Amino acid sequence: MRSYKVLTVCLGNICRSPAAQGILEAAAKQNDVFLELDSAGTAAYHIGNPPDSRSIAALRQIGIDISHQKARQVTKEDFNEFDWILAMDRENLSNLKKIQPQNSKASLVMFGEFNDQAAFGEVADPYYGGNEGFVEMRKHLTKIADAFVHHLHPNKED
Ligand code: 4NP
Numbered sequence: 001m002r003s004y005k006v007l008t009v010c011l012g013n014i015c016r017s018p019a020a021q022g023i024l025e026a027a028a029k030q031n032d033v034f035l036e037l038d039s040a041g042t043a044a045y046h047i048g049n050p051p052d053s054r055s056i057a058a059l060r061q062i063g064i065d066i067s068h069q070k071a072r073q074v075t076k077e078d079f080n081e082f083d084w085i086l087a088m089d090r091e092n093l094s095n096l097k098k099i100q101p102q103n104s105k106a107s108l109v110m111f112g113e114f115n116d117q118a119a120f121g122e123v124a125d126p127y128y129g130g131n132e133g134f135v136e137m138r139k140h141l142t143k144i145a146d147a148f149v150h151h152l153h154p155n156k157e158d
Pocket residue numbers: 010011012013014015016017045125126127
């Protein structure tokens with residue numbers, strides 16, 4: 001079976017995209033789909049930092065450990081390294097388009113567009129809110145991740 005290299009991207013690479021990476025890893029494993037995953041931020045503020053403790057806690061509640069991840073900034077090279085680059089919001093998408101090399105390999109899309117219930121395909125940024133926003137983010141990302149895995153392999157059973 002073919003594998004896919006997938007990069008999840010948000011602003012800081014400490015809240016949404018590390019969570020999306022962990023949730024996609026779990027969804028892929030559950031569905032016998034082979035994904036090689038990484039995550040990155042469009043901004044450089046948090047390079048080298050672990051995910052936000054609230055993201056780590058929200059995912060630990062469902063048995064997913066993302067504490068080992070380290071933030072990095074997205075690079076031009078990522079566009080030829082990955083098959084998919086999945087943006088969490090429109091601002092991320094717009095910043096990614098600015099550095100996307102012409103004719104590069106990756107399909108650059110909004111992650112939320114794989115789930116038709118998403119509001120304009122955006123995953124809301126929970127950084128300035130409380131813990132409950134991180135649980136909402138986790139639930140939203142879980143729905144999108146399942147939809148994305150089924151998009152790659154539509155013949156797979158649940
Ligand atoms: P993320 O959330 O993009 O989901 O990682 C944020 C993290 C940090 C900041 C903003 C959003 N910040 O302004 O430092």
